[in-house]
Amino acid sequence: MIELANISFSYPERPVLRDVNLCIRSGEYLGVTGDNGSGKTTLVKLLNGLLLPREGRIIVNGASTSDRESLLAIRRSVGIVFQNPDAQAVGETVEEDIVFGLENIRVPASEIDRRIERYLGMLGITELRDRNIGLLSGGQKQLVNIAAVMAMEPACIVFDEALSMLDADNRRNVLLRISDLNMRGTSIIQITHNPEDLGNCHKVIAISEGRISQQGLVGGVNEGTGGKGGMGGMALPNNPAISDDLLDSCHSSIRVIRDKIGIKKSRMMTNDANCTNVRTRSHHPNIRVFSPKFPIVPEGKRGGEFRDHRTDPRSGVFREGGGIEIWHLSHTYNPGTEWAVPALRDVSLVIGKGGITGIVGGIGSGKSTLACLIAGLDTPTSGSIAIDGRSPEPGGNVKILFQHPEEFFFERTVREAVSFGLSKAGLPEDAVEERVLSAIDEVGLDRSILGESPFQLSSGEQRLAAFAISIAMKPGYVILDEPTAGLDQRSRKRVLDAIRRMTDGEGAGGIVTVIYISHRIREVLGIVDRIVVLDAGNLTFDGTNGMYRDQV
Amino acid sequence: MFATYQKGDSLLHRIDARTKLLLTAGTGILVYLADPLGLWMLSIVAFLLIRVAGIPASSLVKGLRPMAVFFALIFLTHLLMQGSGVVAAAIPVARFVLLILFTTVLLHTTSQSELKTALVSLMKPLGGFGRELAFMVGVAMALIPGLMRDKETIERAQTARGCKPAGLRGFVALIVPLLRRSFRRADELSDALESRCYHRDREYYYYGGALAGRDYLLLAGFAAVLVLIL
Numbered sequence A: 001m002i003e004l005a006n007i008s009f010s011y012p013e014r015p016v017l018r019d020v021n022l023c024i025r026s027g028e029y030l031g032v033t034g035d036n037g038s039g040k041t042t043l044v045k046l047l048n049g050l051l052l053p054r055e056g057r058i059i060v061n062g063a064s065t066s067d068r069e070s071l072l073a074i075r076r077s078v079g080i081v082f083q084n085p086d087a088q089a090v091g092e093t094v095e096e097d098i099v100f101g102l103e104n105i106r107v108p109a110s111e112i113d114r115r116i117e118r119y120l121g122m123l124g125i126t127e128l129r130d131r132n133i134g135l136l137s138g139g140q141k142q143l144v145n146i147a148a149v150m151a152m153e154p155a156c157i158v159f160d161e162a163l164s165m166l167d168a169d170n171r172r173n174v175l176l177r178i179s180d181l182n183m184r185g186t187s188i189i190q191i192t193h194n195p196e197d198l199g200n201c202h203k204v205i206a207i208s209e210g211r212i213s214q215q216g217l218v219g220g221v222n223e224g225t226g227g228k229g230g231m232g233g234m235a236l237p238n239n240p241a242i243s244d245d246l247l248d249s250c251h252s253s254i255r256v257i258r259d260k261i262g263i264k265k266s267r268m269m270t271n272d273a274n275c276t277n278v279r280t281r282s283h284h285p286n287i288r289v290f291s292p293k294f295p296i297v298p299e300g301k302r303g304g305e306f307r308d309h310r311t312d313p314r315s316g317v318f319r320e321g322g323g324i325e326i327w328h329l330s331h332t333y334n335p336g337t338e339w340a341v342p343a344l345r346d347v348s349l350v351i352g353k354g355g356i357t358g359i360v361g362g363i364g365s366g367k368s369t370l371a372c373l374i375a376g377l378d379t380p381t382s383g384s385i386a387i388d389g390r391s392p393e394p395g396g397n398v399k400i401l402f403q404h405p406e407e408f409f410f411e412r413t414v415r416e417a418v419s420f421g422l423s424k425a426g427l428p429e430d431a432v433e434e435r436v437l438s439a440i441d442e443v444g445l446d447r448s449i450l451g452e453s454p455f456q457l458s459s460g461e462q463r464l465a466a467f468a469i470s471i472a473m474k475p476g477y478v479i480l481d482e483p484t485a486g487l488d489q490r491s492r493k494r495v496l497d498a499i500r501r502m503t504d505g506e507g508a509g510g511i512v513t514v515i516y517i518s519h520r521i522r523e524v525l526g527i528v529d530r531i532v533v534l535d536a537g538n539l540t541f542d543g544t545n546g547m548y549r550d551q552v
Numbered sequence B: 001m002f003a004t005y006q007k008g009d010s011l012l013h014r015i016d017a018r019t020k021l022l023l024t025a026g027t028g029i030l031v032y033l034a035d036p037l038g039l040w041m042l043s044i045v046a047f048l049l050i051r052v053a054g055i056p057a058s059s060l061v062k063g064l065r066p067m068a069v070f071f072a073l074i075f076l077t078h079l080l081m082q083g084s085g086v087v088a089a090a091i092p093v094a095r096f097v098l099l100i101l102f103t104t105v106l107l108h109t110t111s112q113s114e115l116k117t118a119l120v121s122l123m124k125p126l127g128g129f130g131r132e133l134a135f136m137v138g139v140a141m142a143l144i145p146g147l148m149r150d151k152e153t154i155e156r157a158q159t160a161r162g163c164k165p166a167g168l169r170g171f172v173a174l175i176v177p178l179l180r181r182s183f184r185r186a187d188e189l190s191d192a193l194e195s196r197c198y199h200r201d202r203e204y205y206y207y208g209g210a211l212a213g214r215d216y217l218l219l220a221g222f223a224a225v226l227v228l229i230l
Helices: A040-047 A068-077 A094-104 A109-122 A138-151 A168-183 A244-251 A367-374 A414-424 A429-442 A447-451 A459-472 A489-503 A521-525 A545-551 B017-033 B036-053 B057-081 B086-109 B112-122 B128-160 B167-195 B213-229
Strands: A002-011 A014-024 A029-034 A055-060 A078-081 A156-160 A187-191 A203-208 A211-217 A324-333 A341-351 A356-360 A382-387 A398-401 A477-481 A513-518 A530-535 A538-544
Touching (some): A014 A040, A014 A211, A029 A040, A040 A078, A078 A138, A094 B112, A138 A156, A156 A168, A341 A382, A341 A530, A356 A489, A356 A521, A367 A513, A398 A459, A414 A429, A414 A459, A429 A459, A489 A513, A513 A521, A521 A545, A530 A545, A538 A545, B017 B036, B017 B086, B017 B112, B017 B213, B036 B086, B057 B086, B128 B167
Parallel strands (some): A029 A203, A156 A187, A398 A477
Antiparallel strands (some): A002 A014, A002 A055, A324 A341, A324 A382, A530 A538
């Protein structure tokens, strides 16, 4: 249904796509992978005429995208879900957002009602229908965007890294629904960095430097045949040692009951393989709460650094070694108003110095809330936090890097960006330079980029530069919120290596304790020493990496 | 700044958005022209409407609080510069507060799409231009909360970096990322809108409908009051 013949596209400063030939048949499920900046998103925008090729033709259902008259018909048959959940919604409420697209294609009002119900139900977000979109979490917004595009019932749906915001439960459900649509004849184009999103593809192509570098068939669910070519260094998910989905389905079913002080070992849960799907009060309708399935986890011990957090941290036991002590922490946004959202409930936790602690959980689990509280950016509704025995304060000994930290650059050069905080702290010039250099070395960037504008770097390098800004300040603790979000496999590896170097105590930052926040459990398990699981604001698991693997 | 829309089933929620829009505009004129006695009467009306709409006091406070400095300025200007009495200086403040309260009632009981549909229909005499204007207003309204959130996120990120949101440097640290984000967001949003088949001649019908007898009654009654007062 879509045919690209000899397509080239370039921006004034650089060529993006070169001589691309591609044919997407009706009912096909195509996967597209490729590094950041390889031209994937440009390809997407060419498919429905948002961009027009410099050379070549794109024919959708017999009509060319460069023919203005047929543009609307083309867009009606090729729906796109984009990556950024915040920049796709037009309506104020979820319902209005879905109505927008349906009014555009003149679906009758009664049919609009039917489709809203159908597609919200399909994605498990029926309850969100009348909610204000601005107050939803990123993942929830993205589910709404997916529902809005699906409701238009296009012949082909393109997902441009659209699932990266979703936690594993929702991602699995969305992938299932996409598969259903595909079975019933909808063509799907899935663009992703995540090999696990490609499981159902009939064919996968890799784009590299503007060309289709590899094409291959996938031995997926739908087709038993077909070999799996080595896709640009990407492991295809035929048999991963640990699957994200598998792990995550287990981690939502771990529900360790804690009493007020800590963990009671005596209460053993039945080790039944069937998790009973009991819905308890969860404020996030799409997060299922399972009854416990695993035995209670004893307190973690790791190289003497792991402290017994059953004891009251205020007893003074932890003072000498320092660390982050969190005591009966609860937090509610907009308390006492109609918008009140409880985000954390009675979380107690001690994070000793050194090592990498992972905080994982699904959409709306309270991960980011916890991070902001530790960094001193918010004051908790109740409970307390101590950083080396002192209250957290913004800009203090805990540095936090939000998702996509490179978006906050405002300096002209990388050197200015990294030295900004240091000069402000009143360090002499040579000391500033020394710290800048060692921070750049430590994150694994080349010193030659110091004179460049931070906006000219590749997305992976930008991320590393943001890291350098933080560790140049020699903080005791660094909180990284989804540090690999939006990066391709190669950049991701560089980032993870940099994080490991931060904690080894030999580089610029001295010993840095890293708190690694993510919804990608597999990636977290690959790097952390200890893992903390949050579920709907409750702490449901706290133990070493090994213990987590054992339990699951 | 003002209360956001809350779905509900009050009488005010059920009245057609066009009627509410016209009534709010008309009330605005009344608020501007009213004498002290009139302002008292309008205050009672505002109070009743707020009760009927079921708007909690907390969200009213939230809407009015950011304006407090502005109110104080108006009050002091009248009191000190123009030498009016305390009561006379309070009158312009009261007018502003009432305007905000009436607008809050409108925005609390009318969704953006209803407003957009109402605007489109009221501006029909203006032809295609009216429709596009209405759409622009709608998109701008949809973007504002995102902008506010961006500003907050950026402020927090810079604070976390040890860059205080004060002075020229603080302003640059806020405005550069904010502008970059806004432009990118606008770009992305227009791509998304076009991909969802937005076109100039689109029609608005899901939230529309014919005016009910109730609406004509309300409008006529209000017009009568307006004529009597003027």
